[in-house]
Every structure is written in structure tokens, then in C-alpha cells.
Amino acid sequence: xxxxxxxIQRAVGQGVAILFGATGEIMTEKSGNLNLGIPGxxxxxxxxxxxxxxxxxxxxxxPNPIAGMLISILCCxxxxxxxxxxxxxxxxxxxxxxxxxxxxxxxxxxxFGNFFGGSISKMAGGVGQISVKTTASAFRAxxxxxxxxxxxxELLFHYGFLTYLSVILxxxxxxxxxxxxxxxxxxxxxxxxxxxxxAGINVPVYKYAATLAxxxxxxxGGLYFVMEYLGGTWSNxxxxxxxxxxxxxxxxxxxxxxxxxxxxxxxxxxxxxxxxIPGLSxxxxxxxxxxxxxxxxxxxxxTSRRNKPENQPPASLGLSxxxxxx
Amino acid sequence: xxxxxxxxxxxxxxxxxKRDSISRSKAWMIRGAAVLLSLLVCxxxxxxxxxxxxxxxxxxxxxxxxxxxxxIWVTVRETVVLLIIAVGLVPAFRMKFWNIGAEGQILMxxxxxxxVMIYAANKLPLPLAILVILAAxxxxxxxxxxxPAFFKAYFNTNETLxxxxxxxxxxxxxxxxxxxxxxxxxSNTVGVINSKTRAGWFPKIFGSEYCLSVFIVILVxxxxxxxxxxxxxxxxxxxxxxxxxxxxxxxxxxxxxxxxTMCLSGAICGLAGALIVAGASHTISTxxxxxxxxxxxxxxxxxxxxxxxxxxVSVFLVFMQQGSIQIATQFxxxxxxxxxxxxxxxxxxxxxxxxxxxxxxxxxxEA
Numbered sequence: 173x174x175x176x177x178x179x180i181q182r183a184v185g186q187g188v189a190i191l192f193g194a195t196g197e198i199m200t201e202k203s204g205n206l207n208l209g210i211p212g213x214x215x216x217x218x219x220x221x222x223x224x225x226x227x228x229x230x231x232x233x234x235p236n237p238i239a240g241m242l243i244s245i246l247c248c249x250x251x252x253x254x255x256x257x258x259x260x261x262x263x264x265x266x267x268x269x270x271x272x273x274x275x276x277x278x279x280x281x282x283x284f285g286n287f288f289g290g291s292i293s294k295m296a297g298g299v300g301q302i303s304v305k306t307t308a309s310a311f312r313a314x315x316x317x318x319x320x321x322x323x324x325x326e327l328l329f330h331y332g333f334l335t336y337l338s339v340i341l342x343x344x345x346x347x348x349x350x351x352x353x354x355x356x357x358x359x360x361x362x363x364x365x366x367x368x369x370x371a372g373i374n375v376p377v378y379k380y381a382a383t384l385a386x387x388x389x390x391x392x393g394g395l396y397f398v399m400e401y402l403g404g405t406w407s408n409x410x411x412x413x414x415x416x417x418x419x420x421x422x423x424x425x426x427x428x429x430x431x432x433x434x435x436x437x438x439x440x441x442x443x444x445x446x447x448x449i450p451g452l453s454x455x456x457x458x459x460x461x462x463x464x465x466x467x468x469x470x471x472x473x474x475t476s477r478r479n480k481p482e483n484q485p486p487a488s489l490g491l492s493x494x495x496x497x498x
Numbered sequence: 499x500x501x502x503x504x505x506x507x508x509x510x511x512x513x514x515x516k517r518d519s520i521s522r523s524k525a526w527m528i529r530g531a532a533v534l535l536s537l538l539v540c541x542x543x544x545x546x547x548x549x550x551x552x553x554x555x556x557x558x559x560x561x562x563x564x565x566x567x568x569x570i571w572v573t574v575r576e577t578v579v580l581l582i583i584a585v586g587l588v589p590a591f592r593m594k595f596w597n598i599g600a601e602g603q604i605l606m607x608x609x610x611x612x613x614v615m616i617y618a619a620n621k622l623p624l625p626l627a628i629l630v631i632l633a634a635x636x637x638x639x640x641x642x643x644x645x646p647a648f649f650k651a652y653f654n655t656n657e658t659l660x661x662x663x664x665x666x667x668x669x670x671x672x673x674x675x676x677x678x679x680x681x682x683x684x685s686n687t688v689g690v691i692n693s694k695t696r697a698g699w700f701p702k703i704f705g706s707e708y709c710l711s712v713f714i715v716i717l718v719x720x721x722x723x724x725x726x727x728x729x730x731x732x733x734x735x736x737x738x739x740x741x742x743x744x745x746x747x748x749x750x751x752x753x754x755x756x757x758x759t760m761c762l763s764g765a766i767c768g769l770a771g772a773l774i775v776a777g778a779s780h781t782i783s784t785x786x787x788x789x790x791x792x793x794x795x796x797x798x799x800x801x802x803x804x805x806x807x808x809x810x811v812s813v814f815l816v817f818m819q820q821g822s823i824q825i826a827t828q829f830x831x832x833x834x835x836x837x838x839x840x841x842x843x844x845x846x847x848x849x850x851x852x853x854x855x856x857x858x859x860x861x862x863x864e865a
Contacts, residue, residue, distance in 0.1 A: 262849055279789060413669070416665075465666040476653045476654055
């Protein structure tokens with residue numbers, strides 16, 4: 173039993189960052205933008221939150237965890253917004269190819285994260301690794317009392333607040349996409365921008381808004397990883413390919429953020445299951461780690477085989493929309 | 499009405515119109531301006547970080563890229579590797595097949611080369627060993643390219659996401675192989691393969707071990723250019739790229755073209771893996787491809803598949819990368835600085851195409 177509990181806890185821990193990323197990417201893709209820059213944006217969000225907290229803790233005499241937390245969230249959101257802005261400006265305003273811009277943004281964002289995460293401590297005249305323990309403690313705080321309940325508490329209340337935020341955000345996004353007028357407009361933009369345009373929907377505004385909001389949500393995934401998972405420090409390329417897993421999760425979730433909640437658990441579990449399968453050699457463990465990607469490929473093939481319209485990617489995904497070229 | 503009131507009554511309007519055509523010189527002037535602007539922004543970033551005189555910084559970049567004979571060769575080597583990947587992607591992109599799986603195809607090609615070097619190269623004469631390495635890496639690349647192509651052709655599965663996922667399956671295969679080939683035991687790296695016998699290493703030609711790579715890349719580039727522009731295959735895949743319906747109507751077997759083109763694309767990317775592993779690093783790791791599969795996509799796209807432009811863009815990017823790595827080491831910063839620089843350059847190069855394709859006129863409109 174304790175093994176199962178730690179397994180679930182660790183799966184959740186792996187899943188949260190991916191869930192933020194996937195929710196953000198779904199919002200973005202619903203507007204018809206395939207943002208392959210999401211992995212880069214998650215790096216940017218994570219490192220910006222870290223830097224914000226770092227400079228706050230350096231300047232304040234007695235750093236307050238809550239203040240550090242707010243500052244780091246703000247920095248994270250702003251930096252992710254900047255990443256999203258680069259993407260939307262180039263693809264929507266300057267009409268560049270989405271895949272090309274996205275990949276360039278991921279190159280940039282990953283370098284940005286590793287560069288500043290890896291060398292800021294040194295550049296600021298310190299020694300060793302960057303560390304913001306005080307701020308991280310606010311991110312890691314558990315609900316007192318509830319987390320002490322055996323089994324239920326350990327399973328449900330053993331996480332920092334970003335974990336709950338990721339679930340709530342996913343639910344809100346699903347509600348937004350299915351139940352609100354703006355959400356339906358957004359879906360229309362992603363399915364057929366020309367039709368949406370003739371119905372009087374301002375296509376560029378929706379594309380901008382959805383992509384920027386999506387980038388900020390995804391950035392929180394990077395922040396979660398840095399603050400709660402790593403405990404307020406940086407390891408170069410430590411975030412690894414989780415950003416791409418987030419892009420993959422969008423497919424598994426069939427473009428519905430609520431599905432991404434259990435999907436992220438599945439991915440989180442697949443990501444660490446090799447530790448829990450007894451008798452695997454190190455080499456076999458490595459093969460086991462390819463499971464999330466293989467599962468994604470299988471899902472991708474199956475969704476392309478079954479032509480259920482609500483399970484398909486937005487029809488205009490990846491295509492730029494130019495009113496003059498209708 | 500005097501001028502002043504006119505101004506307050508009107509509003510600024512930016513009018514955008516697609517150009518029918520643009521003269522070559524003007525297009526290159528716009529691109530040149532973008533390059534200058536990007537260099538300016540890079541300079542500002544570098545100065546903000548290192549607080550050095552900008553001229554010194556650029557001198558450092560030049561010296562880092564071409565300062566010594568050794569550095570020149572490294573720059574050449576990196577350029578040709580980036581170039582061959584971009585060349586390999588051209589047929590796929592011309593067909594509008596978004597092969598963003600070059601990274602995985604390179605890794606698989608590299609793994610195949612490493613396997614030949616480890617298991618067979620010591621038993622074969624060098625020329626034969628190299629031929630086997632090249633063939634094996636092509637075959638591995640083909641395998642990795644043709645799987646998504648098959649599903650695209652028969653099930654219309656989204657190739658962008660499929661090829662992307664294949665990259666990470668390949669990464670895990672490399673991790674698996676590292677466990678098997680680990681040398682010395684417990685290091686979790688493969689180490690330099692055949693460091694004593696040099697079996698399977700590209701030999702020195704004209705005094706440099708990278709010369710063979712350069713020849714291979716030139717040959718492949720020329721062949722692909724001919725294939726794309728003067729062969730029936732090249733024509734067919736361009737038609738499929740424009741419209742699959744037209745292609746079908748014209749009697750082209752679309753499925754066959756998709757499979758054939760991705761075999762070619764995968765083979766060349768796999769070959770790039772051989773150039774990296776047998777021709778340069780003599781080892782394999784998950785960073786063997788090192789993001790070049792992604793950068794090459796941008797190179798191929800921005801060059802509009804024109805080989806001369808691809809050479810120019812590759813040289814420019816690699817030059818700046820090698821230079822900024824040098825700057826970073828000089829100031830004890832980490833190498834990822836070069837990714838930031840590359841990113842900034844790419845944003846400008848991608849963005850400037852808008853001004854090549856569209857004409858902007860700003861004027862004031864009467865209220």
C-alpha cells in the first residue's frame with residue numbers, strides 16, 4: 173500500500189508540469205495555432221520565476237515566502253507572455269510559418285532557461301548553484317491538518333497549491349471552451365477562421381488572446397517544476413522533454429483540457445513506472461521510458477482512423493489565416 | 499483647414515498589400531537589413547551580460563569562429579552537417595510533409611554508425627568499413643522516416659506530431675544503447691569508440707579528417723538539387739505538395755510518392771548521423787543531434803529550398819554559434835548562450851520575410 177501511495181504521489185508530481193503545458197497548448201491550438209514553442213516557453217517561465225525570487229531574496233533582509241511567491245509568479249507570467257508575444261507577433265501579424273517560429277522559440281527559450289538558470293548565480297557574484305529555498309517553501313506548503321489524514325490525505329492533500337491550480341485551470345478552460353460564448357467563438361476561429369471572420373468574429377484578436385493566455389498557463393508548468401519539484405533551484409536541461417510531452421498530451425486528451433487531467437496522471441505514471449517494475453535492468457528501464465511517446469503515437473494513429481469530429485484536431489491547425497487570401 | 503487640425507482629425511492607417519513581385523536586389527536588401535538588425539540586438543544582449551566593449555565582443559566572435567586553423571575546420575564541419583540535414587529535409591518539405599523528426603533520424607543514423615564501428619569496423623578494411631557505415635546509417639534513417647510516412651499515406655495521420663514523437667523514441671533507444679555499449683563500465687557514456695585502432699573513423703584527406711564529410715555533403719547537395727529540379731520524381735513530389743487532388747488526377751500515385759520521398763529524406767538525415775558519429779565525435783550520446791534537426795528545418799524553410807541560400811544561412815548561423823560559444827567560455831558563462839543568439843537571429847530572419855512578401859504604406863486617413 174505505501175508503495176502505491178508514493179507511486180501515485182510521484183506520478184502526480186510528474187504530471188502537473190505536463191498538465192499546465194497541455195492546457196496552455198490546447199487553448200493555443202483551439203485558435204488554430206500549433207505552438208511548438210511551448211517547451212521553450214515553459215523553460216522561460218520557469219527560469220523567470222526563479223530569477224524573480226532570487227533577486228528578491230538577495231535584496232530583502234528577511235525574505236518573506238509569500239512575497240517571494242507572488243514575485244516569482246508575476247515574473248513567470250510576464251516572461252511566458254513575452255515568449256507567447258514573440259510567437260503571435262511573428263505568426264499572426266507577420267504571417268510566418270507556425271512550425272518554424274515555434275521551433276525557433278523552443279531553441280531560444282531552452283537556451284534562455286539554461287543560460288540564466290545555470291549562470292545567474294555566478295553572474296551576480298555568488299558561488300555555486302542558484303537556490304531560493306524561502307520562496308520554494310511557499311510553493312511546497314501543504315494544507316495543514318488535511319495532509320496528515322492517512323491514505324486520503326496522503327493521496328489528495330500532499331501537494332503544493334500549484335497542483336490544485338493546474339486541475340482547476342484545466343476545468344475552467346474546458347468550461348470556457350464548451351459553455352461560454354467567447355469559448356465557442358474561439359473554437360470557431362480554430363475550425364474555420366474564414367467562417368468566423370464572416371460571422372463578425374475578430375480572428376487576430378482571438379488568436380492573440382488564446383495564444384498569449386495559453387503561453388502564460390504553460391509557463392506556470394515550468395514554474396511548478398522549478399519551485400515545487402526541484403525545490404527552488406535549477407538543473408541544466410533538468411526539465412528535459414516534458415515540454416514535448418505536454419504537446420503530446422494534447423493529442424491524448426483529444427483537445428479537451430479536462431481529459432488532460434487524467435491524461436497527465438497517465439503520462440506521469442508512465443514516466444516513472446520503470447522504477448516500480450521489479451527486475452528491470454538499467455537498459456530495460458531506458459526502453460520503458462519511451463512508453464509515453466509510444467502511447468501518444470498509438471493514440472495519434474487511432475484518432476486519425478476513427479473519424480469522430482469532436483476528437484479531431486482543430487481543422488485549421490497549423491495554417492495561418494489571411495483574410496485577403498480567402 | 500490648416501495642417502494642424504488635419505493631423506488631429508485623421509488617424510494613421512497602415513495599409514498592407516501583397517507584392518506581385520519584388521526585385522532580387524530589394525529582397526536581399528531587406529534580408530540584409532534584418533541580419534544587421536539581428537546582429538545589433540545580439541550585441542545589446544551580449545553587452546548587457548558581459549559588459550564589454552561591443553567591438554571587442556564581435557572580434558571575439560570572429561576569432562571564436564575562424565580564429566585558428568582548428569576553429570575554421572570545426573566551423574566548416576558544423577556548417578556542412580547543418581547543411582546536409584537541411585538538404586535532406588527539402589524533398590519532404592517541398593511535398594508539404596512536415597518532417598520535424600530529423601533529430602530522431604540523425605540519432606538513429608548515428609546509432610547505426612556506432613554499431614558498425616563497434617561490431618564490424620575492426621574486421622573490415624577502412625574503405626569498406628566506411629561504406630558499410632554510410633549504408634547502415636542511411637538504412638536506419640530510412641526506417642525512422644518511413645514509419646510516419648506510411649501512416650500519413652494510408653491513414654492520413656498528422657506527420658508533424660508523429661515525427662516529433664519519433665524523436666523521443668529514438669532518444670530512448672540511444673539511452674538503451676548507451677547502457678549496452680557503456681565504456682568504461684559505470685560511466686553512462688559510450689566513450690570514444692575504437693580510440694586505439696581508429697577503425698571506422700573518417701580518414702584524413704588533404705590534411706583534415708573533416709574533408710571527407712565536406713565532399714559527401716557537396717555531392718549530396720548537388721544530387722538532391724538535380725533530383726528536385728530535373729527529375730520526374732522531383733516534379734511528382736512538388737505536385738503532391740501543391741495539391742494531392744491534382745496529383746491524383748494527373749495519375750500520380752500519391753502514397754508511393756510520400757513513401758519514396760520520406761525514404762530519401764530519412765536516408766540523408768541518417769547519413770548526417772554518420773558524419774557526426776564516424777566523421778567527428780566518434781561517440782554517441784543523446785545530444786549527438788543536439789537540436790540541429792530543428793535548426794535545419796528553419797534553414798531549409800527560410801532558404802525556400804534554394805541550395806545557395808541554404809549554404810549562406812548555415813554558414814551564418816554556425817559562425818555566430820561557434821563565435822558565441824567562444825565568448826561564453828571566455829567569460830566563464832555556459833554554452834547555452836549560443837542558443838539565445840541563434841534564437842534571436844532566427845526571429846529576425848523569419849520575420850523579415852513578411853517585408854519581402856508584403857508592402858506596407860503608412861498614411862493618414864481623413865476622419
